[in-house]
Amino acid sequence: MSEVKLVLSYKETIQSKLDERTKELIIHAKNASQNAHAPYSSFHVGAALLLSDGEIVAGANQENAAYPSGLCAERVALFKFGFDKRDRYLVKAAVAVPQIKGENLVPPCGACLQVFAEYRAMQSTPIEIVLVNGSGKVLIAPDIYTFLPFAFTNRSFKYFI
Structure with missing residues (x-):
């Protein structure tokens, strides 16, 4: 058995040190969190996707009372993109949880990471992920695979054929 070593590449920073386009994407994600329907968890999350042509999808x-019928912010944005915008590709995604303060950041859940991985495999280019909390702390990962290095994608099927 061979040993696998994973190197997680990311950087932590604060919002004020980011480029203007990333700051704008974060603002869209924070604003989107205000449209969350979260009467059960009171956990408001917003996501914003930067597309290759500069458009932002949030x-x-x-x-939903019939849990798990609801959707996370990331998948709401991703499925909007998948339905309407497939002639472009994803460049970057920001996920904002403004109610979280201090040092804590909230990454996408496993289901959202899997959906990100599907689009990442289709476009063959990295999707940068930006996490931000209500204190302005930011984590930037250069690619979705930072969070899900062994993603199951359409390329995984080759092992079953």
């Missing part, structure tokens, strides 16, 4: 989490 989404917020949508809960």
Whole structure:
């Protein structure tokens, strides 16, 4: 058995040190969190996707009394992109949880990471992920695979054929 060593590449910073386009994307994600439907968890999350042509697509989490029928903010935005914008590709995504303060940051859940990985495999270019909290702390990962290095994608099927 061979040993696998994973190197997680990311950087932590604060919002004021970011480029203007990333700051704008974060603002869209924070604003989207205000449209969350979260009557059960009170956990408001916003996501914003930067597309290759500069357009921004946003989404917020949508809960439902018939759990798990709701969707996370990331998948709301990703499925909007997948339905309407497939002639472009994803450059960057910001995920904002403004109610979280201090040092804590909230990454996308496993289901959202899997959906990100599907689009990442289709476009063959990295999707930068930006996490931000209500205190302005930011984590930037150069690619979705930082969070899900062994993603199951359409390329995984070759092992089953």
